[in-house]
Amino acid sequence: DVKVTQSSRYLVKRTGEKVFLECVQDMDHENMFWYRQDPGLGLRLIYFSYDVKMKEKGDIPEGYSVSREKKERFSLILESASTNQTSMYLCASRPPAGGRTDTQYFGPGTRLTVL
Amino acid sequence: QKEVEQNSGPLSVPEGAIASLNCTYSDRGSQSFFWYRQYSGKSPELIMSIYSNGDKEDGRFTAQLNKASQYVSLLIRDSQPSDSATYLCAVNRRDSNYQLIWGAGTKLIIKP
Numbered sequence: 001d002v003k004v005t006q007s008s009r010y011l012v013k014r015t016g017e018k019v020f021l022e023c024v025q026d027m028d029h030e031n032m033f034w035y036r037q038d039p040g041l042g043l044r045l046i047y048f049s050y051d052v053k054m055k056e057k058g059d060i061p062e063g064y065s066v067s068r069e070k071k072e073r074f075s076l077i078l079e080s081a082s083t084n085q086t087s088m089y090l091c092a093s094r095p096p097a098g099g100r101t102d103t104q105y106f107g108p109g110t111r112l113t114v115l
Numbered sequence: 116q117k118e119v120e121q122n123s124g125p126l127s128v129p130e131g132a133i134a135s136l137n138c139t140y141s142d143r144g145s146q147s148f149f150w151y152r153q154y155s156g157k158s159p160e161l162i163m164s165i166y167s168n169g170d171k172e173d174g175r176f177t178a179q180l181n182k183a184s185q186y187v188s189l190l191i192r193d194s195q196p197s198d199s200a201t202y203l204c205a206v207n208r209r210d211s212n213y214q215l216i217w218g219a220g221t222k223l224i225i226k227p
Contacts, residue, residue, distance in 0.1 A: 031213050040123065042203065042219035043159070050213065058214070090158055094213065102147065104215065106158035 003027070004107035006091055012113045019078040021110050023091030031094045032074040033104065034058075034066060036087040043090065049074055081114045088112075118142065119206050121218035130227050134191040138204030138218055141185070145216075147207040148180055148187045153220065154200045162202075163189065194225045 007022035025032065031050050035043040035058075045058030047066040055066050063085060067075040074093075078085055088111050092104040120139045128134040136150075147166055151159035163178040165171045165187065171178045177190040187206075191198055204218040 033214075040219055042119075043205075043217040045214060048214060102164070103161045106160070109158050 004091060004093055004105050006089075006107040006110050008110050009108060010111050010113075012115065013078075013081050014115050015082060017078075017081045017114075019081050019112065019114075021076040021078075021089055021091075021112070023074045023076070023093075023107055024072050025074075025093040025105070025107075026072065027093065027095070027105070028071065029093040029105075030071070030096050032068065033092040033094075034064075034074065034076045035090045035092065036060070037090055037109075038087050046076065078112075081112075083114050086112060086114045117218075118216045119204055119218040121202075121204050121221045123219060124222040125224050126221055127224045127226055128194050130194060130196060130225055132194055134194045134198065134223055134225070136189040136191075136202050136204075136221050136223065137186060138188065138206075139186045140204075140206045140216075142206070142209050142216075143182070143185065144209030145206045146209075148178070149205040149215065150176075150178060150187075150189045151203040151205060152200045153203055159203055191223075196225045196227055199223060199225045 004025045034046045049055045049068040065077045090109045091107040094104045118141050150163045152162050153159040165178040165180045175192045179188045201220040201222045203220045205215040208214045
């Protein structure tokens with residue numbers, strides 16, 4: 001079974017803090033994603049990585065950065081947390097296109113509250 | 116117009132009945148369509164994927180795709196209380212093999 005883990009289930013931070021969210025997958029997937037999920041808005045893509053050190057901006061990258069130094073690990077960084085970044089953050093991974101499956105596998109999520 | 120639209124619900128269905136969930140999308144170039152289920156407090160998990168017009172069945176679930184009308188639906192037969200969840204529709208971006216556009220989800224409640 002694919003396993004995607006995230007460093008924290010719940011996190012409380014203060015405005016202006018630098019926040020690191022970690023995601024690790026154990027299936028050697030090239031593609032990894034960071035989403036945020038807010039009521040009524042669905043999942044919105046923040047950043048996407050298709051290989052080590054490779055990244056693409058998603059729909060809402062402002063205020064975020066990412067790091068992919070190893071294939072299994074994809075980190076989301078909030079440079080200076082703000083209250084409007086309070087949300088559920090979901091990491092996902094998937095195998096390369098053209099394979100047997102294009103399923104995105106999700107981690108358990110991190111509920112971040114910024115005070 | 117949102118790129119992927121779903122009725123937010125809640126949709127209430129009696130146990131044993133058929134639940135019908137609908138999704139419309141705006142990009143005619145989309146080729147891949149997915150239904151994910153998300154239980155409260157949990158992360159999404161894939162139920163069905165569909166790529167061609169018509170029906171695709173998997174157990175109690177049937178996905179239906181109509182590209183001409185730009186809608187995709189999910190039917191759940193013999194609905195069970197354990198089917199109560201939010202169902203997310205996702206569609207691939209035309210210019211990406213990897214990225215999905217997500218609907219906001221429909222909350223389904225199965226009443227015993």
